[in-house]
Amino acid sequence: MKRYIPIFLIIICFLLGSGFLMSQKQQGEIIDQMPATTKKILLVPLDSRPPCGQLVADNGRTAGIEIILPPSETMDFYTLPGDTSKMRKWLYDEIKNCDEAIISIDQLLYGGLIASRNKTIKDEDITALAEYLKKLHGDNPNIKIHAFSILPRMNPPDFVEKYQDRKKLMEWSRLVHKYDDNPLSETAEKIQVLEREIPSEQIKAYIEIYNRNLRLNCLLANLVADGTLEDLSFGQDDGEVYSLPNLKLKEFMHYLHKNQIAKDKLAIVHGADEVALSILTNIISRSNSFKVYVDYSSEKAAIKVMPYMAICNQDTANERLNFHHDIIVSTPEEADYILFISATDEETMDRRRYNAEKLLDYQQRGKPVALVDLSKSFIAQEALLPILLKENFPVNSLIAYAGWNTASNSIGTAVSQAEIYLTALNQGLEQDRVVYSNLNNLNNRICEDYYYLKDVIDLVNINLKKKGYSNVYDLDLEHNYKWAVDMMEAAMNQRLVQYKTSDAFTKSFWLQNTEYAVTDMQISSYFPWPRTFEINLKTSPTLRKK
Structure with a gap:
């Protein structure tokens, strides 16, 4: 009986190996090369x-x-x-x-x-x-x-140190412009009051900043x-x-x-x-003019002026698309891609499931979607992405994602990523490599803009402040900086596991008769400056062509 044991083990090993190879074959060829530079x-x-x-x-x-x-x-x-x-x-x-x-x-x-x-x-x-x-x-x-x-x-710049002086100088700035548009006596009186309260040398230096910039x-x-x-x-x-x-x-x-x-x-x-x-x-796309359909999470989202912005979301999107010489079309059917701008606050959070269904409909109809995921309060609870994950939307089918800092940052980034990606595909570069490169960029933004900036940053800042480090914009490179990086990395890796094991992440998507799926991803991150405001983040997705 013993002489049959080695043969039995060989057969078992063969079957296991065959099963592994078959599994690998079913998962597909790994794509891990970037486009060649020209x-x-x-x-x-x-x-x-x-x-x-x-x-x-x-x-x-x-x-x-x-x-x-x-x-x-x-x-x-x-x-x-x-x-x-x-x-x-x-x-x-x-x-x-x-x-x-x-x-x-x-x-x-x-x-x-x-x-x-x-x-x-x-x-x-x-x-x-x-x-x-x-x-x-x-x-x-x-x-x-x-x-x-x-x-x-x-x-005001740093030479205006007192909070009250900075506040008054900004109000003076607003009133001076309002008076130029509509010279009312009551506005002039308010300006005069502020000019008596603000040190004259500060007003003079403040004005010179803009005069010098004008020159x-x-x-x-x-x-x-x-x-x-x-x-x-x-x-x-x-x-x-x-x-x-x-x-x-x-x-x-x-x-x-x-x-x-x-x-x-x-x-x-x-x-x-x-x-x-x-x-x-x-x-890159100077010879192209894209047709873009701009959709919003609500009517309110289109006319909403987000924090740190001077114009509403609709004007911001129109301005950026005009900068790229794009054509804004009136129906999704006419568009080369959909620019979907989600701008959510407490009043419109209940529309997120409806918007997730709308994005899924676009995806099933073969319409590329660039998603701008804004939040009035800069928190994860107001974002659209968690609903997309919950509804098993194939997130790796998005051609762009952005949700960082201001509306202009996010809209500009999403439009750029989408149009560079589509141009690369139209120019005949090797499709597999173009898809792989864009998936790196897509997941960089998802992990930074959603997981870090709307979630982990608050965790890091709160823990730093609990330990007595009140200024998170000036970390000590020899002490709390490393601790902050360790906290950030641990929290980001926890969220990465949840993200990459979700059905929404691993769900396959099609591009020009080719099926792709992302089956795994690694992440590396650190603070580029001694503050927690932004991170240097790189993702490494495992892309398979089925």
């Missing part, structure tokens, strides 16, 4: 945070574009400005090796976005930058330079007019309807009209961090 675009990011640089590089990769980023020693780090001299030298040396360039004026002039809010520059510095850009173009006449600049936000913008517009810059985009950060920044914007538009500077190569959009990605989208 073009290089240089990027001088707004700052060193992932949305400003890495997000652009990740989406560019979907379309086979390599984004060349500056070395870290030239860049800013939180409140430490970047080295503008080193940055300009790197740009001058490197641009000749690229096909086009996207450059942040704020990084070249100030050393980043935060530096632009606090660093004082002179008119000579602005002139010197203009001369540098002229030489850069003159020595590289065949390389298109796409520039962008962020208009100063309404919030810079006029000079940049002239560089577009003379061909130094291919085009110029302005981002409007954290705005309100009435404010001194918007008043100065009116003056800028008057300057363009007076000097007969064409506006076809100038654009102003609400947002900041995602502007470089929007410019990249136009470079």
Whole structure:
């Protein structure tokens, strides 16, 4: 009997092995390669945070574009400005090796976005930058330079330290603009009262920020007019309807009209961090004009003005789609893709199940969906994603997802991801690789925008504050930073297990007669700056082609 045991074991092993191979075959071929790069675009990011640089590089990769980023020693780090001299030298040396360039004026002039809010520059510095850009173009006449600049936000800079002074200065800013639109005596009286209460040197310095920026913008517009810059985009950060920044914007538009500077190569959009990605989208899909149907979670969602925004969601979406030269259509049947904007608060939460059914209907009809998942209170309970997971919606069939920070950030990111992805598919790049790259980007946003920014960040901040660390915007790199990272990683991994084992995550989806499914995913994350406001997150999904 013993002589039969080895034969029996061999048979068992064979059957088990055959079953494993059959299981693997049924699960399908693993796709884990990115599209081959065919073009290089240089990027001088707004700052060193992932949305400003890495997000652009990740989406560019979907379309086979390599984004060349500056070395870290030239860049800013939180409140430490970047080295503008080193940055300009790197740009001058490197641009000749690229096909086009996207450059942040704020990084070249100030050393980043935060530096632009606090660093004082002179008119000579602005002139010197203009001369540098002229030489850069003159020595590289065949390389298109796409520039962008962020208009100063309404919030006073750090030199206004007292809370009451900051509050009064912002109210003064609103009233000055309102008075310009409608010069009522009662508005003038309120302005005079505030001007007696606010230190005069603060008002003077505050006004000079916007006057200096106006001078810079006029000079940049002239560089577009003379061909130094291919085009110029302005981002409007954290705005309100009435404010001194918007008043100065009116003056800028008057300057363009007076000097007969064409506006076809100038654009102003609400947002900041995602502007470089929007410019990249136009470079990639410049020969395409997408037909987009914009749908909303409710009528209220369309006209709602979200926190830190100066315009409503509908105006924000129209503005961004116009920036990309898209055509807004009136029915889903006409559209190349659906831009679905969910903007939920306590009053409209009960519509989420209905909206989940609507998205499922779009998916079953073969209509690609880019989902913008906004929340008035920035909490997970108001988001649409948890309902999609509960209803087993195939989340990996989404062509884009975004729900971070402001409505302009999210809408701009979702539109860009969707249009870069669809353009890459239309241009005939290898489909499997394009799908794999976009799934990385999709799940990066889902894990960061939903799981971290609407959930885990509060957990981390609360625990830090319980231990006496009251300022979560200035972590100690030698002490609480590591503890905060450990807390964040543990919480994110817990949520990852729930997410990747859900039926909604593993459910297969079809693209051009090919069935795909994501069967697993890993995640890595850390804080890029010593604060909990954002994370550097990378997902690694396991994609199988059945």
